[in-house]
Amino acid sequence: xxxxxxxxxxxxxxxxSSAGPLLAALTAAALLAGCTVTGTDGDGRGRDDGRRxxxxxxPPVGSVLAVxxxxxxxxxxxxxxxxxxxxxxxxxxxxxxxxxxxxATEFPETVGPVRSARESDLELLRQFHEPTLAFSxxxxxxxxxxxxxxxxxxxxxxxEDAYFRGDEKPIPHNLYLRPDELIDSPPxxxxxxxxxxxxxxxxxxAPEDSRTVRYPAARFTFTWSDxxxxxxxxxxxxxxxxxxxxxxxxxTVVVQYVTIRESRFHDYLGNNTPYTETVGSGRAExxxxxxxxxxxxxxxxxxxxxxxxxxxxxxxxxxxxxxWVVYAKA
Numbered sequence: 001x002x003x004x005x006x007x008x009x010x011x012x013x014x015x016x017s018s019a020g021p022l023l024a025a026l027t028a029a030a031l032l033a034g035c036t037v038t039g040t041d042g043d044g045r046g047r048d049d050g051r052r053x054x055x056x057x058x059p060p061v062g063s064v065l066a067v068x069x070x071x072x073x074x075x076x077x078x079x080x081x082x083x084x085x086x087x088x089x090x091x092x093x094x095x096x097x098x099x100x101x102x103x104a105t106e107f108p109e110t111v112g113p114v115r116s117a118r119e120s121d122l123e124l125l126r127q128f129h130e131p132t133l134a135f136s137x138x139x140x141x142x143x144x145x146x147x148x149x150x151x152x153x154x155x156x157x158x159x160e161d162a163y164f165r166g167d168e169k170p171i172p173h174n175l176y177l178r179p180d181e182l183i184d185s186p187p188x189x190x191x192x193x194x195x196x197x198x199x200x201x202x203x204x205x206a207p208e209d210s211r212t213v214r215y216p217a218a219r220f221t222f223t224w225s226d227x228x229x230x231x232x233x234x235x236x237x238x239x240x241x242x243x244x245x246x247x248x249x250x251x252t253v254v255v256q257y258v259t260i261r262e263s264r265f266h267d268y269l270g271n272n273t274p275y276t277e278t279v280g281s282g283r284a285e286x287x288x289x290x291x292x293x294x295x296x297x298x299x300x301x302x303x304x305x306x307x308x309x310x311x312x313x314x315x316x317x318x319x320x321x322x323x324w325v326v327y328a329k330a
Contacts, residue, residue, distance in 0.1 A: 062191040063152065064128050065179055068121070068135040069099035070113040071218070073236065075173040079243045080108035082322070085192055087250070089326040090120060091260055091274050095216025097235075100124070102131075103179060104191045112176035113169065117142070119263050120276040122149045126302035127193055134162075134177050139273070141264075154182055195305020199317035202310055205291030213255055213326045220326055222253045224290045231287055233324070251321025253287040254308070256297055257330040276327045283330075284308060288319040 069078055071089075081087065084101035092098045100121060101111065117135040119142055125131050132152040146153050156163040162181035166174040212221045222231040230249035233240040240248040263275035281298040286308060295316045299306040308316035 062129055062187045063183065064131045064187060064191045065103045065107070065183055066121075066125055066128075066131050066133050067101050067103070067111050067177060067179075068115050068117055068133075069101050069111070070115040070173055071097050071099050071235065072173070073238075074169065075113045075115075076235070076238070077241055077243050078113065079176060080111035080179075081240075082242050082246045082248050083108040083111075084322060085189075086194065087322070087324045088124065089213075089220060089324065090118070090276050091215045091218075091327070091329075092118060093273055095218065097215055097218040097220070102128075102192070104187050105189050107179040107183070107186050109178070109180075110176050111179060112166075113173050114163070114175045114177050115172070117146060118273060118275075119145065120274075120278070122146065122151075123302050124276075124278050125149070125151055127195070127299075127305050128191065129193065132182055134179075134182060136172070136175055193305055195299070195307050196323060197308075197315050197317050198320050201289050201291065201319070202293065202314060202317060204310055204312070205289070205293045208287060208290065208292035211253070211255065211285070211287055211292065213328050222250075222287060222324070224287075225249065226290070229289070230321070231324075249322075250324040251288065251319035252323045254323065254325040255285040255287070255328055256306075256325055257282045257284060258327050260327070260329045278306070278327070279304075286316055286318070 069075075069081065071078075078099075081099070081101055083103065083106045085104050085106075086102040088100040088102070089097055090100070098115060098118070103111075111134075114134060114136050117133065117138045121133065122145060125133060126149075130150055130152060132154060133146075134154050137155055138146060154162065156175065159182055162178050164176055164178070165171070166176055168174065208224065210221060210223045212219055219236055221234040221237070223234065224230075225232050228249055230251055231253050233248045233250070242248060259277040259280070260274050261277065263273045279299050279302055281296065284295045284297040286293040286295050293316060294311055295308045296311075297306055297308050310316050
């Protein structure tokens with residue numbers, strides 16, 4: 001155990017009479033497997049300080065739940081992904097991908113596998129009012145930034161009763177969250193302060209039956225289904241189906257072209273962590289109703305949502321239902 005972990009546990013021990021059995025089990029399992037579980041991201045370093053004064057300690061009214069979801073092949077099939085209102089896809093180390101699922105109108109019983117956070121997540125989540133971020137840990141030097149961010153950060157160490165390990169996948173791809181252990185009930189659609197507009201499709205779309213977005217070591221394909229009126233998701237060439245055999249199929253897909261640059265952080269192998277810039281402007285392709293629409297996206301400040309306008313300058317409407325936003329390199 002690192003010195004940082006000892007300090008943090010000592011601090012929390014003053015507020016809790018005992019550490020529960022789940023945390024002990026998680027820590028022991030991680031040590032046996034040579035992996036980290038909470039407060040770390042593969043480099044063995046944990047939180048180096050406690051929460052700052054004023055950090056959000058309880059979910060406010062209208063707080064969305066954002067969960068970092070593992071997306072390597074060993075983590076699939078995922079659980080609860082179909083219940084998310086929004087799924088963000090971002091590039092991470094080694095050209096792989098990771099997901100952030102945002103829940104506001106419905107909480108599934110279980111979500112996962114849960115994995116670690118990235119610096120880009122903090123900027124992305126500023127659009128929501130004090131969101132709850134559920135994640136397994138983070139790179140040691142990033143943790144102080146998470147502590148200072150205007151969000152409620154919840155790892156297994158922070159909320160041990162909310163997490164559990166499944167037995168169908170190996171560590172670290174088997175950590176799951178019970179959302180109702182963090183927030184009593186979904187806050188509702190009003191908490192989705194993304195700037196997205198929903199309504200009838202505008203004119204000017206071109207027919208589209210399939211679109212693939214590629215990262216260096218991952219790819220997403222969205223195929224239009226006339227029967228379900230949804231875009232069926234495949235990842236790395238395999239249909240995306242949840243553990244309860246539900247095909248993941250959003251109503252709208254946003255391919256948003258952004259700057260993806262190097263960050264100040266690296267993983268335990270020395271690979272640089274990409275930073276996805278979600279504030280600014282650029283082009284985006286919106287898939288809905290079997291069509292693709294060329295649009296421009298704009299987000300002036302971190303606390304703003306993102307607006308999308310068509311080539312004639314009119315607001316772009318999304319189809320009602322789940323939205324996937326895939327960040328592609330401009």
